[in-house]
Amino acid sequence: MLIDLSFPNSILKVKYNDKVNKLVCDRDLIIEEEAVRMLSDMNTLFRDLNPDFEDEPLYYMINGVCYPEHKELFDNYRLKYEYTVLLPKLIGGEFLKAHGHIHYAKTDPDKSIMEFMEVIHGKGVFLLFLPSNKGFEVIIVNVKPGDRFIVPKEYYHLTINTGSEPFIFSDIISNVSGGDYSLLKERKGAPVLMFKDSKGGIRLDWNHNYLPIEKITICDADSIPWDQPFTIDGPLYEDFLSSPDKYRILANPY
Ligand SMILES: O=P(O)(O)OC[C@H]1O[C@H](O)[C@H](O)[C@@H](O)[C@@H]1O
Numbered sequence: 418m419l420i421d422l423s424f425p426n427s428i429l430k431v432k433y434n435d436k437v438n439k440l441v442c443d444r445d446l447i448i449e450e451e452a453v454r455m456l457s458d459m460n461t462l463f464r465d466l467n468p469d470f471e472d473e474p475l476y477y478m479i480n481g482v483c484y485p486e487h488k489e490l491f492d493n494y495r496l497k498y499e500y501t502v503l504l505p506k507l508i509g510g511e512f513l514k515a516h517g518h519i520h521y522a523k524t525d526p527d528k529s530i531m532e533f534m535e536v537i538h539g540k541g542v543f544l545l546f547l548p549s550n551k552g553f554e555v556i557i558v559n560v561k562p563g564d565r566f567i568v569p570k571e572y573y574h575l576t577i578n579t580g581s582e583p584f585i586f587s588d589i590i591s592n593v594s595g596g597d598y599s600l601l602k603e604r605k606g607a608p609v610l611m612f613k614d615s616k617g618g619i620r621l622d623w624n625h626n627y628l629p630i631e632k633i634t635i636c637d638a639d640s641i642p643w644d645q646p647f648t649i650d651g652p653l654y655e656d657f658l659s660s661p662d663k664y665r666i667l668a669n670p671y
Pocket residue numbers: 454478499501515516517518574575587588596
């Protein structure tokens with residue numbers, strides 16, 4: 418199937434071929450990095466996975482995407498545009514998810530980075546969490562295509578595909594952003610695990626490696642409970658092209 422990754426007013430016209438898991442574009446397109454996360458990269462994060470599982474791809478990361486004529490602008494702002502494609506699968510009954518991480522700045526590890534997210538296709542959630550004074554606080558954002566928001570530096574974050582099609586999102590992030598995966602590795606995932614229940618719905622299980630979980634908030638992108646340095650209405654790639662200065666805040670570790 419060819420999935421259109423463009424919005425009606427997009428300049429960037431790109432499709433995703435989910436048979437070969439590759440971007441398709443009818444003109445020259447820069448792609449700086451393509452990576453795939455395999456089940457064997459994160460099998461310990463799926464609680465009920467059969468120990469003698471067969472390895473398989475979980476999601477694809479396509480980073481540094483732009484038309485050649487926009488490369489200089491992205492480089493001048495020290496930013497990059499990326500796609501992430503999570504396949505529609507259950508792993509040990511759990512909805513397929515990204516590993517999850519928290520950012521740090523490679524140029525200044527004591528500081529961190531925010532990331533601008535844009536949901537493009539499919540059904541899924543962003544799961545964010547952070548330590549609180551009595552344990553951990555969890556925020557589950559139910560998202561739909563066209564939702565756009567910033568993930569602040571304080572939050573560990575990951576995405577989960579709860580649908581039957583690839584869950585695809587884009588982001589703009591600093592070129593010097595690094596990901597710290599250690600807490601999720603040590604504690605075998607996020608504080609909340611998301612399973613498909615017997616009626617085809619979603620069941621949330623606590624990850625006992627995090628207890629106590631002080632608070633859990635479930636919301637949609639229009640009611641996220643953290644401050645946004647700025648918001649946008651149109652496609653992310655094009656908004657950056659038309660007003661790049663407001664994106665400086667994403668390039669500067671804070
Ligand atoms: O880095 P992971 O935890 O495996 O997550 C996979 C992807 O989702 C993150 O939120 C970022 O948007 C992507 O740059 C990243 O590659």
